Structure formats: C-alpha cells, structure tokens
Amino acid sequence: MASRDKSAWDEPPDMPVGHFVSGDVYTDPDIYKDESEKIFAKAWRFACHDSELSEAFDYRVFEQDGQSLFAIRGEDGVVRSFLNVCSHRGAKLLDQPAGNAKLITCFYHRWTYDSHGHCAGIPRASGYSGGAVSKETMGLREVRTEVLHGLVFVTLDDSVPGLTPFVGKALDRFAEMLTGQPLEVFHYNRVVLDCNWKAWHETNMDLYHEFMHVVLRKTQVNAMPMKDRKLVVFENGHGGSGGALKAAYDGYKGFAGRGNDVPPLPGMGPTDFRFINLFPSTAIISRGHCRSY
Numbered sequence: 001m002a003s004r005d006k007s008a009w010d011e012p013p014d015m016p017v018g019h020f021v022s023g024d025v026y027t028d029p030d031i032y033k034d035e036s037e038k039i040f041a042k043a044w045r046f047a048c049h050d051s052e053l054s055e056a057f058d059y060r061v062f063e064q065d066g067q068s069l070f071a072i073r074g075e076d077g078v079v080r081s082f083l084n085v086c087s088h089r090g091a092k093l094l095d096q097p098a099g100n101a102k103l104i105t106c107f108y109h110r111w112t113y114d115s116h117g118h119c120a121g122i123p124r125a126s127g128y129s130g131g132a133v134s135k136e137t138m139g140l141r142e143v144r145t146e147v148l149h150g151l152v153f154v155t156l157d158d159s160v161p162g163l164t165p166f167v168g169k170a171l172d173r174f175a176e177m178l179t180g181q182p183l184e185v186f187h188y189n190r191v192v193l194d195c196n197w198k199a200w201h202e203t204n205m206d207l208y209h210e211f212m213h214v215v216l217r218k219t220q221v222n223a224m225p226m227k228d229r230k231l232v233v234f235e236n237g238h239g240g241s242g243g244a245l246k247a248a249y250d251g252y253k254g255f256a257g258r259g260n261d262v263p264p265l266p267g268m269g270p271t272d273f274r275f276i277n278l279f280p281s282t283a284i285i286s287r288g289h290c291r292s293y
C-alpha cells in the first residue's frame with residue numbers, strides 16, 4: 001500500500017460508522033470531558049485496601065480525577081469516605097497520605113470533624129449566630145463506600161446501583177485469593193503515564209503485549225500457547241483472564257536465588273497468573289510464586 005499524505009491519513013476508513021474506532025477517543029479533550037462526567041463521576045472505583053484501615057480512626061487519603069478524598073474507619077468498624085474538603089471555606093483537611101485521627105482538625109480555622117463526617121466543633125461558634133452555620137448543618141460531604149473482598153470502592157454518584165451488581169461476576173475468580181488469608185499493603189508506587197486511560201486497559205487486555213517485555217518473552221510467551229489463553233468480558237465493561245494463565249518463571253535469568261519457596265496466594269497454583277480489568281480504572285494482576293514451571 002502506498003504511503004499517505006496528511007489529508008489521506010486523516011480520512012476515516014471507508015466503512016460504516018460504528019465499524020471502526022476513531023483515534024479521537026484517545027486524544028479529543030471533549031470526549032475525555034464527556035467520559036469524566038458520564039463514566040468516572042458515576043462508576044465505582046477502587047480507593048484502598050481494607051487492611052490500610054485496620055484500626056478505628058485509621059484514614060487513607062486518595063485521589064480521583066484530581067479530587068482529594070479520604071476513607072476512614074469509624075469506632076463502629078464501618079469504613080466511610082468523604083471529600084477531603086472542609087465544610088467551612090474549602091481548605092484541604094488531611095495532608096498526610098495516611099494516619100489515625102479520632103478528630104480531624106482543619107488547619108485553617110480549627111473546625112473539627114469525626115469519623116462519621118459530623119462536624120464536631122466550631123471555635124467561637126457564637127460568632128455565627130443568626131446565620132445558617134452550625135455543627136448540625138456543616139458535616140462533610142460523604143461519598144458512597146462499599147467493601148468487597150477487602151477492596152474499598154467509592155462512587156461520587158449517590159444514585160447508581162450498589163457495588164455488587166456493578167462488579168457482577170468479574171471478581172469471582174479472585175475471591176479466594178483476596179480473602180483466603182489476611183492481606184496487607186507492603187508497597188505503594190505511583191506512576192503517571194502520559195496516555196489516555198483506555199490505552200492502559202486495552203494494552204493489559206491484549207495478550208500479545210507480552211512480546212514487548214524482555215522478561216515476559218522469557219517467562220510467559222512460551223509457557224502457554226496463545227490459542228489456550230482465554231479472555232472473558234463481563235457485564236459493565238469488566239474483562240480479564242478466564243482461566244489461570246501460566247508462566248515459566250525459571251526462564252528468567254535472575255530466577256535462581258530469589259527465594260522461590262513463598263507459597264502462592266490461596267487458589268493460585270505456583271505458576272499461575274490471572275488478571276482482571278474492572279471498568280473503568282482498576283486492574284488486578286495476581287501471580288503465583290517463582291517455583292519452577
């Protein structure tokens with residue numbers, strides 16, 4: 001096929017609309033704005049792991065769409081989430097990524113809030129007499145929060161159906177590994193990718209991307225024929241590996257001496273791996289340990 005100049009390159013394919021994906025879905029700011037309003041503002045999204053809030057009043061700050069929120073465990077054991085914004089003049093309440101606070105005190109004018117989001121104290125409250133400002137009316141903006149298999153999810157929309165119908169069967173094959181023994185977060189890493197959010201998920205769903213990784217070319221590509229690898233798409237846009245995929249970890253040069261006797265998570269074979277993309281923004285990848293394939 002001959003090379004194309006700019007106008008030919010910009011031409012849509014000669015096929016009916018709906019039969020191809022426009023590149024605009026990765027680059028058009030208006031499409032992204034639409035997605036923010038119609039998807040991200042409504043979907044259930046992962047916030048943190050239950051174990052990060054193991055004690056009463058433990059909190060964990062997280063971010064969604066540039067908006068700071070926090071989850072906190074109450075003295076009743078319930079995890080609740082709130083916008084990380086003071087009800088007085090909008091100052092950011094919690095500055096640390098995690099901690100424990102029976103009362104949350106705003107640095108600005110010292111208003112305080114409890115783990116239920118109630119406004120617990122307003123200094124010099126008499127100064128507001130005659131107005132609409134009182135402890136009773138100035139609680140935090142609570143965000144719907146549910147926990148499934150130890151994973152804490154939130155949604156900014158008060159009216160969408162609950163987390164369980166949203167996730168459907170997508171986490172069934174992860175339930176045993178997520179709940180079969182106590183888990184804890186031992187490492188946190190933040191990487192900002194300069195790409196559209198869909199590109200990351202599509203790459204994760206595309207098993208041919210293994211060829212791009214030096215290590216995976218050695219440990220995965222030859223461990224299981226491509227024709228035996230199954231992908232499953234669930235309702236609400238979730239998708240991932242159907243059965244357990246396999247890896248031959250001893251194909252990796254640095255395999256020897258890495259401490260290969262750690263048992264895999266419950267429900268996982270030593271050379272299994274599986275993954276799930278939860279629409280729109282969560283990916284879970286689970287691997288057995290590095291015992292010989």
Ligand code: FES
Binds near residue numbers: 089090091
């Ligand atoms: S902004 Fe928080 S107390 Fe005033």
